[in-house]
Amino acid sequence: MSGASPRSSDLQPPPAETVEADVARALAEDIGSGDVTAALLPDVADSAYLLCKEDSIVCGRPWFDACHRALDPEVRIDWRVQEGDRVRKGTVLATLQGRARALVTAERSSLNFLQTLSGTATITATHVDAVRGTGARVLDTRKTIPGLRLAQKYAVRVGGGANHRIGLYDTVMLKENHVRAAGSLTAAIHAARAMHPTLPLVVEVESLAQLEEALREGCDRILIDDFDAATRRDAVRIARSAPFNGSIPLEVSGGVDMSTLRSIAEDGVDFISIGGLTKHVHAIDLSLKLGPPPG
Structure with a gap:
């Protein structure tokens, strides 16, 4: 993938209330009456890292962050890349510090948003490059x-x-x-x-x-x-x-x-x-x- 980055105005996500509503639906769908598996973990402070396993354009940070903050408002998320960055396979995108149970419970919903939106951005960039x-x-x-x-x-x-x-x-x-x-x-x-x-x-x-x-x-x-x-x-x-x-x-x-x-x-x-x-x-x-x- 090559070419110029999108304009900063194009990187404005939907309003926060739209992102939060998307996340609320996703978490309700996944958690239901409670995460019975995460309950097996000790509810202690822990860390995690987000790994990208193929070349892509990063997209969906607001949804990823909102998933984790909905379950642990004190979670710390340190991104190593910006929204719209082109990254290579093996890149650590972010590190997190929070409660172990919340990190595990938010994992799938947060990744579902990030993998889908990054996939959309990546295939779009491939088409944009083709007509450049x-x-x-x-x-x-x-x-x-x-x-x-x-x-x-x-x-x-x-x-x-x-x-x-x-x-x-x-x-x-x-x-x-x-x-x-x-x-x-x-x-x-x-x-x-x-x-x-x-x-x-x-x-x-x-x-x-x-x-x-x-x-x-x-x-x-x-x-x-x-x-x-x-x-x-x-x-x-x-x-x-x-x-x-x-x-x-x-x-x-x-x-x-x-x-x-x-x-x-x-x-x-x-x-x-x-x-x-x-x-x-x-x-x-x-x-x-x-x-x-x-x-």
Whole structure:
């Protein structure tokens, strides 16, 4: 992995109350009526260390910390890396000092957050690196783990990607069903503008004729879904020629994987949305072990 780190503004996690709510659900799910195994340990002061067992981008520190502090408000967590850092296999990420039972009880929930969000950030960075220099930006989708949308979309930003709409409420997206119901693409655009004049409007088109119609009527972004390479290049040429002159960015979605990503970006599109960033998560291999770190 290579390339510049994300902007500091991209590293702002969701509000503390969102993180705490995520953690409360996770701990309640795991602990239930009580950790019967941790109860076998003496409730004494102890230490632990957090080990990363594969190359990754670190993401999820706020959730990791909140898990441990929920069970031991006095726990001390000393991070050796920053959020968004690229680390190598074998890196000790942090050391902890706290109560032995609390360290053990919080272990799995804290690692679940960190491994999932680090995995999301890491795969995002791989895609961002693949399009570097083309001008295309990598977007996520709404294909997120239920209940962890804000967390995963934060991880995408940490990995250098950008967020598409957060939910169904913050951006209007016109697709085939809307065009069918309205009678035409133009009518659907007019209806959307009339009902939601202040929201961003993204329009999906299925042909070059619809592309030109959307360009004439105006919107904030045009989604060209499942165009073949030749038609995609024609779409870029049309969108950048007079009288449109690239005023409305083009987004590609569908049929995107690592084997096609670079060529799609080189065709000149502005955005590429990829559901796999948050849907096909490879969790990073981490472990939390009691005792001092080796060496």
